[in-house]
Amino acid sequence: MHSDNHRARKRFGQNFLHDQTIIQRIVDTINPQEHDHIIEIGPGKGALTSPLLKRLEKLNVIEIDKDLAAALRTNFADEKRLSIHETDALNLDFNSFEHTDLRIVGNLPYNISTPILFHLLRYRERIKDMTFMLQKELVDRICANSGNKQYGRLSIMVQYYCDVESLFIVKPEAFTPSPKVDSAIVKLTPHPHPRYELSDHESLKIIVRESFSQRRKTIRNALKKYLDETTIRNAGIAPEIRAENLEVSDFVTLANCYHHMKINTL
Ligand code: SAM
Numbered sequence: 104m105h106s107d108n109h110r111a112r113k114r115f116g117q118n119f120l121h122d123q124t125i126i127q128r129i130v131d132t133i134n135p136q137e138h139d140h141i142i143e144i145g146p147g148k149g150a151l152t153s154p155l156l157k158r159l160e161k162l163n164v165i166e167i168d169k170d171l172a173a174a175l176r177t178n179f180a181d182e183k184r185l186s187i188h189e190t191d192a193l194n195l196d197f198n199s200f201e202h203t204d205l206r207i208v209g210n211l212p213y214n215i216s217t218p219i220l221f222h223l224l225r226y227r228e229r230i231k232d233m234t235f236m237l238q239k240e241l242v243d244r245i246c247a248n249s250g251n252k253q254y255g256r257l258s259i260m261v262q263y264y265c266d267v268e269s270l271f272i273v274k275p276e277a278f279t280p281s282p283k284v285d286s287a288i289v290k291l292t293p294h295p296h297p298r299y300e301l302s303d304h305e306s307l308k309i310i311v312r313e314s315f316s317q318r319r320k321t322i323r324n325a326l327k328k329y330l331d332e333t334t335i336r337n338a339g340i341a342p343e344i345r346a347e348n349l350e351v352s353d354f355v356t357l358a359n360c361y362h363h364m365k366i367n368t369l
Pocket residue numbers: 115116117118119120121144145146147148149150151165166167168171190191192193209210211212213215
């Protein structure tokens with residue numbers, strides 16, 4: 104490929120997959136169907152792009168690196184089914200894709216994985232599912248349950264909106280250059296309807312952030328500025344519990360209390 108001269112750019116989190124067994128396994132996991140509306144973030148040199156395209160009628164890819172985008176345009180010059188968007192996925196308006204059953208995939212640049220996830224969650228109503236390679240540590244945090252050390256803001260915010268599944272680990276040797284840590288494949292499936300009724304997204308963000316600002320604190324102390332002890336107790340939550348032992352539904356309950364209190368004091 105023309106892009107073989109390309110030197111991996113750290114600032115774009117470039118670790119290119121070369122292990123064909125792993126590539127095949129990822130594509131099989133995505134299980135593309137001919138008419139699916141798949142968008143790949145960060146196609147790089149096309150490791151996943153080529154096998155995906157074989158199974159699809161149409162594929163959109165988003166690549167920020169102008170040299171890689173140019174190489175893709177050259178390498179796929181005769182391929183009408185591929186649309187290359189040379190842009191930053193973080194600034195892309197996913198409403199600009201006409202379909203509402205988007206499947207988003209990618210071996211995501213590790214340095215912006217979390218912001219990309221949050222950006223995509225804003226478009227959850229148009230997204231059918233997302234399959235990503237991320238650092239294993241991040242996948243563990245996304246999928247962690249209450250009571251677990253990794254359970255925190257990311258677990259709650261993602262699990263509120265999506266079903267999460269950690270699928271398999273990918274070792275550093277599968278990439279060039281090799282990253283320093285293990286990676287893992289995660290599948291996120293946005294819930295068609297929210298699991299719990301949430302009055303206000305911002306309130307959930309605030310309550311979750313404050314609850315975990317000091318993990319060792321009880322919820323009563325961590326939320327002192329936001330909710331009083333009686334309100335927490337009346338919501339059916341023990342004020343002396345720590346954030347890491349609360350379920351996603353408890354955070355939604357607390358966020359709703361906070362939101363109603365704010366409205367009533369306006
Ligand atoms: N998919 C390829 C593979 O598996 O070999 C490349 C994966 S590499 C980890 C991440 C890719 O995302 C790189 O091609 C990088 O240039 C691209 N990228 C980085 N930041 C991006 C952004 N903000 N928007 C779109 N693409 C980005």
